[in-house]
Amino acid sequence: MxxxxxxxxxxxxxxxxxxxxxxxxxxxxxxxxxxxxxxxxxxxxxxxxxxxxxxxxxxxxxxxxxxxxxxxxxxxxxxxxxxxxxxxxxxxxxxxxxxxxxxxxxxxxxxxxxxxxxxxxxxxxxxxxxxxxxxxxxxxxxxxxxxxxxxxxxxxxxxxxxxxxxxxxxxxxxxxxxxxxxxxxxxxxxxxxxxxxxxxxxxxxxxxxxxxxxxxxxxxxxxxxxxxxxxxxxxxxxxxxxxxxxxxxxxxxxxxxxxxxxxxxxxxxxxxxxxxxxxxxxxxxxxxxxxxxxxxxxxxxxxxxxxxxxxxxxxxxxxxxxxxxxxxxxxxxxxxxxxxxxxxxxxxxxxxxxxxxxxxxxxxxxxxxxxxxxYWRPHTKRWAKQAPFEEVALTGTRLWQEHVKAPLVYVSGSEPYTNLATFYSPAHPHSFPRHDLSYALWVTPEKIRQHGLLSLCLDGDTECFDGANRYATPQTIRIPLALAHHFGHYTGRMYNYTFIITPPAVP
Structure with a gap:
């Protein structure tokens, strides 16, 4: 003992x-x-x-x-x-x-x-x-x-x-x-x-x-x-x-x-x-x-x-x-x-x-x-289906900068792309989930007209397209693209998106 x-x-x-x-x-x-x-x-x-x-x-x-x-x-x-x-x-x-x-x-x-x-x-x-x-x-x-x-x-x-x-x-x-x-x-x-x-x-x-x-x-x-x-x-x-x-x-x-x-x-x-x-x-x-x-x-x-x-x-x-x-x-x-x-x-x-x-x-x-x-995660079937959230945010920001002279201030789109774009975009725009004002009390229609809106819609998401159309203007641009998630030399599944760019209203 x-x-x-x-x-x-x-x-x-x-x-x-x-x-x-x-x-x-x-x-x-x-x-x-x-x-x-x-x-x-x-x-x-x-x-x-x-x-x-x-x-x-x-x-x-x-x-x-x-x-x-x-x-x-x-x-x-x-x-x-x-x-x-x-x-x-x-x-x-x-x-x-x-x-x-x-x-x-x-x-x-x-x-x-x-x-x-x-x-x-x-x-x-x-x-x-x-x-x-x-x-x-x-x-x-x-x-x-x-x-x-x-x-x-x-x-x-x-x-x-x-x-x-x-x-x-x-x-x-x-x-x-x-x-x-x-x-x-x-x-x-x-x-x-x-x-x-x-x-x-x-x-x-x-x-x-x-x-x-x-x-x-x-x-x-x-x-x-x-x-x-x-x-x-x-x-x-x-x-x-x-x-x-x-x-x-x-x-x-x-x-x-x-x-x-x-x-x-x-x-x-x-x-x-x-x-x-x-x-x-x-x-x-x-x-x-x-x-x-x-x-x-x-x-x-x-x-x-x-x-x-x-x-x-x-x-x-x-x-x-x-x-x-x-x-x-x-x-x-x-x-x-x-x-x-x-x-x-x-x-x-x-x-x-x-x-x-x-x-x-x-x-x-x-x-x-x-x-x-x-190292193991990219070899799984689940990873191969990983949506390209970061890639969508970066691509959307690049497209906005190519077509709009004003800074990117508001982003919306399919869930959960909105908040992910807020984090991953270099512009870190304000989140406007689901194009719904009740989900983002810091957003108003006047602010959208003043600063414009980037919508990131996954193909087939009719709710997202309907929401983006509510804020669309004659100057709205729609750009379809297919993207996949990447890590190193691994590439996941391709997803189809439409990037809807509504520029600020001209005063």
């Missing part, structure tokens, strides 16, 4: 953001995580254009509106601020996604450090999230769901300090972060229900609820969200109309999404479960004297973790609205901790060593695997 770790023997592992480690050590770990993830995202995604949700964040972020037709604005604001500083490139987007994940991982580490006292168990709990795709693979798609990867762990941290420790400053921060979460997606109301149940299940939490502090947090939330709430009243609450359009889907689709989301979330923690079972059954080291967290803390963590999962799945059935596991990845950062807690008094030292080794191997695999994955 091996003795407990001495102060000297624990040094190497303790440097993984344990309480006695320095800020510099923690910062170095987060920087290393960000660098590795940025490299993996950028290299592995080189053969394909950016995902639609990401360029949508960029297109919306250009406008800095108080709201948008589908979602509240905060995540788009962040994207807009990011690209006001960094160049508009795929690498910058990879860095944004990795930074978003690193901020959330940092918050999870801090919260875990406050919950767990045993050094080895704390180290394991902090490393386990890196064995899930929560902070890695799924983090690349920066959108209204993945923004919670960074926001929600810090919201939980300040909620814990506010409700369990009655820290008044934490109450203010909790209110601020709740407001920012609400400004990102209304879905946050489901995870916040878990906070309410966690407070009710704790004596400290019930005392907090009876104090003035929750009212102070509510006041901060209202203050933060009031501009958006005002915007809703002035714009027919278009995000709520969008939510309504997602109701009453066919039962076959709802049940399919329900089970895919359920088993998808289970699959995301399968590695964590496997590590726990293998180590606990095979390790011969001394058992831990206590489980990682107390029974009261277990109830707290269980409520804030399982409530959004249960409510998400329940609302999917009750409202017949589609659900995906991606919706929940940002609000369950403590799920690996609950799995660790379920192992009871598993030998902590072998568990910590195994987890850290797997994280190190996984990090190395990301670096080595990125170029391999990049």
């Amino acid at each position: 091996k003795p407990p770790l001495s102060a000297t023997g624990r040094t190497l592992m303790d440097r993984w953001l344990l309480p006695n480690s320095t800020i510099l050590q923690g910062a170095c770990l987060l920087v290393a995580f960000t660098v590795i993830l940025t490299f993996f995202f950028f290299v592995s995604e080189m053969p394909v254009p950016l995902k639609h949700d990401m360029v949508e964040a960029y297109a919306w972020g250009m406008e800095f509106q108080l709201g948008y037709h589908q979602h509240p604005p905060f995540w788009a604001w962040l994207c807009g601020l990011w690209f006001a500083i960094f160049p508009v490139t795929a690498f910058s987007f990879a860095l944004l996604s990795a930074t978003n994940a690193a901020v959330g991982l940092w918050g999870t580490w801090v919260l875990t450090g406050e919950l767990i006292k045993n050094p080895e168990q704390r180290l394991t709990a902090r490393a386990l999230p890196l064995l899930t795709p929560f902070f890695t693979f799924y983090a690349f798609k920066f959108d209204a769901n993945t923004i919670f990867i960074s926001l929600w762990p810090w919201t939980l941290l300040f909620f814990y300090r506010a409700s369990e420790r009655h820290n008044r400053r934490a109450t203010l921060y909790f209110g601020l972060l709740c407001g920012l979460c609400f400004l990102s997606k209304y879905y946050i109301l489901l995870p916040l229900s878990g906070c309410g149940l966690a407070a009710l299940a704790s004596e400290n939490g019930r005392n907090w609820l009876r104090s003035r502090q929750p009212w102070i947090a509510a006041a901060v939330i209202i203050l933060v969200t009031s501009p958006h709430l005002w915007w809703l009243t002035q714009n027919q609450a278009t995000p709520l109309a969008y939510l309504h359009s997602k109701l009453n889907w066919p039962w076959a689709e709802i049940l399919h999404r329900f089970f895919m989301a359920s088993f998808g979330l289970l699959g995301m923690v399968s590695v964590v479960i496997g590590v726990m079972v293998a180590v606990c059954l095979g390790a011969r080291g001394p058992r831990a004297q206590h489980t990682p967290i107390t029974a009261a803390q277990t109830r707290w963590v269980a409520f804030v973790t399982f409530t959004p999962i249960v409510l998400t799945l329940a609302f999917s059935i009750a409202l017949r609205t589609p659900v995906t596991s991606e919706m929940m990845i940002g609000v369950v950062p403590l799920l690996p901790l609950l799995i660790l807690q379920a192992t009871g008094t598993c030998p902590p030292r072998p568990l910590a060593r195994t987890t850290i080794n797997l994280v190190a191997i996984g990090s190395f695999a990301l670096v080595i695997g990125a170029p391999i994955f990049m």
